[in-house]
Structures are given as structure tokens and as C-alpha cells.
Amino acid sequence: xxxxxxxxxxxxxxxxxxxxxxxxxxxxxxxxxxxxxxxxxxxxxxxxxxxxxxxxxxxxxxxxxxxxxxxxxxxxxxxxxxxxxxxxxxxxxxxxxxxxxxxxxxxxxxxxxxxxxxxxxxxxxxxxxxxxxxxxxxxxxxxxxxxxxxxxxxxxxxxxxxxxxxxxxxxxxxxxxxxxxxxxxxxxxxxxxxxxxxxxxxxxxxxxxxxxxxxxxxxxxxxxxxxxxxxxxxxxxxxxxxxxxxxxxxxxxxxxxxxxxxxxxxxxxxxxxxxxxxxxxxxxxxxxxxxxxxxxxxxxxxxxxxxxxxxxxxxxxxxxxxxxxxxxxxxxxxxxxxxxxxxxxxxxxxxxxxxxxxxxxxxxxxxxxxxxxxxxxxxxxxxxxxxxxxxxxxxxxxxxxxxxxxxxxx
Amino acid sequence: xxxxxxxxxxxxxxxxxxxxxxxxxxxxxxxxxxxxxxxxxxxxxxxxxxxxxxxxxxxxxxxxxxxxxxxxxxxxxxxxxxxxxxxxxxxxxxxxxxxxxxxxxxxxxxxxxxxxxxxxxxxxxxxxxxxxxxxxxxxxxxxxxxxxxxxxxxxxxxxxxxxxxxxxxxxxxxxxxxxxxxxxxxxxxxxxxxxxxxxxxxxxxxxxxxxxxxxxxxxxxxxxxxxxxxxxxxxxxxxxxxxxxxxxxxxxxxxxxxxxxxxxxxxxxxxxxxxxxxxxxxxxxxxxxxxxxxxxxxxxxxxxxxxxxxxxxxxxxxxxxxxxxxxxxxxxxxxxxxxxxxxxxxxxxxxxxxxxxxxxxxxxxxxxxxxxxxxxxxxxxxxxxxxxxxxxxxxxxxxxxxxxxxxxxx
Numbered sequence: 001x002x003x004x005x006x007x008x009x010x011x012x013x014x015x016x017x018x019x020x021x022x023x024x025x026x027x028x029x030x031x032x033x034x035x036x037x038x039x040x041x042x043x044x045x046x047x048x049x050x051x052x053x054x055x056x057x058x059x060x061x062x063x064x065x066x067x068x069x070x071x072x073x074x075x076x077x078x079x080x081x082x083x084x085x086x087x088x089x090x091x092x093x094x095x096x097x098x099x100x101x102x103x104x105x106x107x108x109x110x111x112x113x114x115x116x117x118x119x120x121x122x123x124x125x126x127x128x129x130x131x132x133x134x135x136x137x138x139x140x141x142x143x144x145x146x147x148x149x150x151x152x153x154x155x156x157x158x159x160x161x162x163x164x165x166x167x168x169x170x171x172x173x174x175x176x177x178x179x180x181x182x183x184x185x186x187x188x189x190x191x192x193x194x195x196x197x198x199x200x201x202x203x204x205x206x207x208x209x210x211x212x213x214x215x216x217x218x219x220x221x222x223x224x225x226x227x228x229x230x231x232x233x234x235x236x237x238x239x240x241x242x243x244x245x246x247x248x249x250x251x252x253x254x255x256x257x258x259x260x261x262x263x264x265x266x267x268x269x270x271x272x273x274x275x276x277x278x279x280x281x282x283x284x285x286x287x288x289x290x291x292x293x294x295x296x297x298x299x300x301x302x303x304x305x306x307x308x309x310x311x312x313x314x315x316x317x318x319x320x321x322x323x324x325x326x327x328x329x330x331x332x333x334x335x336x337x338x339x340x341x342x343x344x345x346x347x348x349x350x351x352x353x354x355x356x357x358x359x360x361x362x363x364x365x366x367x368x369x370x371x372x373x374x375x376x377x378x379x380x381x382x383x384x385x386x387x388x389x390x391x392x393x394x395x396x397x398x399x400x401x402x403x404x405x406x407x408x409x410x
Numbered sequence: 411x412x413x414x415x416x417x418x419x420x421x422x423x424x425x426x427x428x429x430x431x432x433x434x435x436x437x438x439x440x441x442x443x444x445x446x447x448x449x450x451x452x453x454x455x456x457x458x459x460x461x462x463x464x465x466x467x468x469x470x471x472x473x474x475x476x477x478x479x480x481x482x483x484x485x486x487x488x489x490x491x492x493x494x495x496x497x498x499x500x501x502x503x504x505x506x507x508x509x510x511x512x513x514x515x516x517x518x519x520x521x522x523x524x525x526x527x528x529x530x531x532x533x534x535x536x537x538x539x540x541x542x543x544x545x546x547x548x549x550x551x552x553x554x555x556x557x558x559x560x561x562x563x564x565x566x567x568x569x570x571x572x573x574x575x576x577x578x579x580x581x582x583x584x585x586x587x588x589x590x591x592x593x594x595x596x597x598x599x600x601x602x603x604x605x606x607x608x609x610x611x612x613x614x615x616x617x618x619x620x621x622x623x624x625x626x627x628x629x630x631x632x633x634x635x636x637x638x639x640x641x642x643x644x645x646x647x648x649x650x651x652x653x654x655x656x657x658x659x660x661x662x663x664x665x666x667x668x669x670x671x672x673x674x675x676x677x678x679x680x681x682x683x684x685x686x687x688x689x690x691x692x693x694x695x696x697x698x699x700x701x702x703x704x705x706x707x708x709x710x711x712x713x714x715x716x717x718x719x720x721x722x723x724x725x726x727x728x729x730x731x732x733x734x735x736x737x738x739x740x741x742x743x744x745x746x747x748x749x750x751x752x753x754x755x756x757x758x759x760x761x762x763x764x765x766x767x768x769x770x771x772x773x774x775x776x777x778x779x780x781x782x783x784x785x786x787x788x789x790x791x792x793x794x795x796x797x798x799x800x801x802x803x804x805x806x807x808x809x810x811x812x813x814x815x816x817x818x819x820x
Contacts, residue, residue: 086602088612162625163793192496202498215572366814383573
């Protein structure tokens, strides 16, 4: 029955991403923007910081007036006043003049440096001596030094971390245009699968995939919509799949995609309106019995019923699609960082397919060692022990101890 | 004024974690357990899988009956029946007997291997010939092979990823005992700071820290409670801090912790009931003006007003405390993985303190190169460009190109 699969190579499958448009955008409050994807290039609409600020407690001066100052040969300054936090000073600083300034205070006109308080001796209310020179720009941040008005700040497709939240706050963006979080409908099928709140009878097992796949969808920044267990029968699958498509941006059906007698997934995918089956069988292991169809503008996946295989297919194939439709750019922080490592021991692998090996990572010097996890691919404890996956290429017969590899964290 | 700080070394500060108890636990639905921390060791209450299962479509047999089978010398089997998905077979398999079985089907009593369908030729309804041997255990997962009843499955303190969700589902855990997510009250202070929905006047800047710190708290798996901007005045700070302590497990106040005239944070911390100031000044840069107090059983932090400094202190110091009270074990996935790398160029650093350098990571061969980001530490764009932080130790005068370092992702 092997021959019924028209297997597709992994790289070609990933190219199919371009058949699917990015999803829509929405405006969210800044407080809700963390771990979202920016939907438009963002430029500064004002200078950041909006004025030159002290980064130390001390005295604002013209740096040139301090040149040559030392313990042995201090420079004397006339104190013109004090800068109050949150207020614009109403005086300016000329040569030989200084103003007391707190960290974060606005530099008076004319000043271009701050002498740290440690290097200023107060002689009387109007005079200080300075024992170290401060170059122009020292202990201050100049107006616009972070971003100048009009300058690009963040590109479209950027994953928003804490620091990007900070930049948005600094620019007064109380709301942000981001891509919607893709809604991913998740269906488990198979006559042996029962919902986890039921006691499985003989020959039955609990629905694992709804939970592993939901977890992976959420970890990828999208929103899982668990639709439960559906009998592996044409009518039920068709109905559930059509309903899932209406309320989500992508659909994952696990189970029922091998070539067994009772597997209707492929047939359902083919029969849905505006459907095109793009992939039926992948040259990866585990995960061969994977189906990808385009239904209208949405991707519908038939994933293996085995929890581990389904997780690996998600990690290697589905996630890049999800990130594509969700607008994420390829160099963005939300992309899973592949970690360079070396194999800790030999691993055999069959050529003609990409084998995904589960590994544990251990630090060794300045690199990571990837220790393959032994055990049948059907065992979920191999995933619990794993930190990541290593792909062994189509034309390789395995990996040798010391080989350089890239680890996909899981 | 330098001397007012009684600076504490970083390692000693981290030891103070033990002064703070772990927070309470709660039961959540499994569907809500992702990215939470398990609050009790978890053992299997049944075998997983609950019965021996086929991992391929084929024929269940006694492996011994296939020994020596080949294309040239096939073994013949009598087909006793067919295993239906989700049902216990009502027959058993003896030597020379076989039963058709789908992937995931329950092995009939007596059988211990599955011959893949590719290696079985159907001769008539009752007879097949098998052209390859299948060792006992081949193409099946045995009952209890994943976890045996009573065996430990997940330890207390484990961060729950997608695969742990799967194990919990497999074991029928519809609810899970996890640590509460720590609630972290976040207050910004400083007379120059205005809420981001207001237009800053001359000398004023928008409240960045509420957003960067909220982001970091959420990224660490805890719950930020933004309490807004509070004037840098004793009475207001005392009141806000006391109120924050009532509704959160930890409090972060940024700004107002240097030794300026108007900084009341230290005084407030000292005056709160049952308060003990543990740290006033840290030997790290940036981030020196950091205060840690214990108020009752809760940690209250005074962080620098500079957004970048506050983020670095959070990453290096506050987060380990947050993870400690949140129950996370040190080897758990939710811990930020430090990445081994090599410095891409020299960096100077002052001895006597731990310098945190912002770096970009680039892949080179099997290791990562850490490229230091130049620019004043007060500029937030240095954080936007950064992938991580590298700590330069107390006794080092800098790092040289090629030096091995550990990068804390940010």
C-alpha cells in the first residue's frame, strides 16, 4: 500500500507556504501586544529621547570647560541653578557654568555633558571644583540619540518582546497594529480515541493529540481551538472539517491519514469545496503519512495519529506555515532559534528521507552536545526527555559523533 | 554620595532567594496547564500505553514464527481474524497464526510483533505469506513501555510544554496541581515620568518601564499587575507600595532608587511593616542602584529608572527570584537556557563589578558568535538590536575575541 503515497520532499512542502496569504491585522492596546507580530513598519514620530538627559547625578556643563581638569588642577565652575526632575530648566549654561542635575533630568540649553557628582567638590553655594574632564556627550543621552524623528524603529513582521514594548511605550503608541493570532482548529480522529474525561475501554486510548498540538500551537503564538474527537467516518469528518474551516485560519486533523481501510481524511480533504490536495505523504520520519490540502485560502493538515509523529510534523512543517500566515518575518525573535551543536554519538538513519532524531542538549565548552534519545518513536517519554530535534538529511546515512548539527528546540 | 551604597555581590544576592518561600498551588484544567509549573511529583496510575499496540498497518503474529522468513523462503500464516480499531480482539494468536491489524490497534493475546503489510502477501482469505522476519517487539509498543503503573512521570517543579501536556492527557489527568502564577505589582516612579496616554511636557518622558517590566514578567511565566506612575514622594510611594504588596506576590518599583535628594524608595522599604532591606546597591553595571527588601514573606525591588538598566537587573537578578517563588526547578525547560558562544570581538570592562554586555548572536559553524552591541547603556535601541546578555565577571578586565561566554537570551 506504500505506493499510494506520492511523497513530497520537505523543502518543496515548505515552498507551498507561498500559496497561503498572510492573515488579517487588528489594533490592540499596547498592554496586549507582547508576543504579537507587528503588522506595519513603524517609524519614530518624534525624537527619542525627546530632549537631552543626564544619565548620572551630577552637574551639567559644557564639556569643553572641563578639559584638562584633574585632582591636581581642578576646574572651577559657577553654579547657575538646579534642574528639577520633569521640568525644563529656565536658564542656560555658558563656559565655566554648571547646574546641578539629577539622573534623567533635562539638560539646560548650552550644556552638553554631565560631570558625575563624585568628581565635583562643592566649595560654596555658587561654586564647585571639578577634578576630572567630561567629554561632550558624556553621562548624557542626546535628544534623538535613540531614534530620530522619521527614522525606522521596528519592521513589519517583528515579534514583540519586552524591549519592543518599551520602544512602543516611549513613542506613546497606546495601541499597535498587529497580525491577528491565527486560530487553529484541532480535531482528533480514530475509532480508538476517547476524550480524556472518559475511561477508555479495552483497545481504546485517550486523546493525546488535542493537548500536544494545542500546546504547540500556543507555543508558536497562535490560538488553538480544540474541537474534540470525531469518529473516523466520512460524514462526521467532512462535517467537522467544514465547520472547523469556518471558524479558524488553519485546521489540523490527527489520526486517519495513513492508508488504512477506515481512513477518510484524504477523501474528505479532496471533496471540500475549492480544495486542492498539495501533499499526500512526506519524505520525513516519523511523519510520513502527512496530508496538506489548500481549501480556499486555508491550509488543512492531516497529521499522523501517533502523538510523537504528529508533534514532529508540527515542529518541522506545520509551524513554519503557521508563522507565515501569522506574518512573522524570518529573522524575528519569535522564530524558533536553531541551536548549533555537535552530536554526542553516532546515529544511524535511512537515506531517502529526512529523519528527525530527538536529542537532549548538554553544554560542553563553548558548544552544545546533542545526545540522541533512544527508544521507539511511538513513545511519548522520548519527547518528555528531549530538548530538541535534529534533522538527518535525505542523502545521509546517519550522523557521526562530533558532526555539526542544528537543533530545533521543542 | 557613592559611599552610601553598601553594594552586594551578585552571587550573594541570588542566595537571598532562600529567604522567600515558594508561593501556593492551585488546581487548573489540563487545557490551562501549558507553561505552568507542576506542583507535585506525578506518577503513572496505570500502564501507558494501557495495552500493546501496533505502530504499523500489518499482521499481528508471534515474532518467533517469522524467524528465517525471506522472499526466497516465505513463512505461511493462517489468518485468524481482524483487529478492529478501539476494540479488544476476541481471539488469540498461536504459532503460525496471524491477524490483520491497523496502526494503533490492540494486539491479540499471544502476539508480540507486527509484520508490515509490505512484507505480507495475501494468498487467500485465510492465508498469508510473510517475506521478512519480525522480531518480538517489532512494529509494536508494548503495554507499559512508555510508563509503567507507579513509575515516576514528571517531577515537581517541571515547566509544562506541549509534550508534558500530552503525557498528562494520556494519563487522564483532566486537572493538574500547579504553582500559582506569581502576581507581580509594577510601579513606576519619578517626577519626570508620565503615563503613555499623556503628552509629555518639557523635561518629561513617557513611562517605559511599566511596559518593559510587564513584558519580562509575562515572558517569565508570571502575571504583571501594572499599577501606573506614582510621584516620587514618600507618602505616595508608601501608600502605593503597601497597596501593591497586598495584591501581589512581589513588587517592582522602578526609578527613585539611586541616591538622589528626592528618592524615597529606600526609606519607604525600610518603613514598611516587617521590612528588612537586604540589598542596597549591586556590584553590576548597568544596574548598580538596585534595592531588595523583604517585606513579610515578599520581595520588594527598587530598580533603576533607566529602562535598559531595569531590564538587565530583571534578567540577571529578579527573574531567578520570580522563578524560585513560582516553584520552577533549576533544570526545567521554563528556565532561560544560557547559550554557549564565543565573543566576536574584544570588549573592555571595569573590574570590581559584573558588566552586562548586550550582544547579537550569529551562527558560525557549530557555535554561536556573540557580537557586542555598541552604544550607551541608556539607549533602548541597544536592547532592540540585542539577542542576549553576556556577563563579564568581577575580576575580569574585559573579554577577548574568541573567549567562551554564556549568553542569557533576552
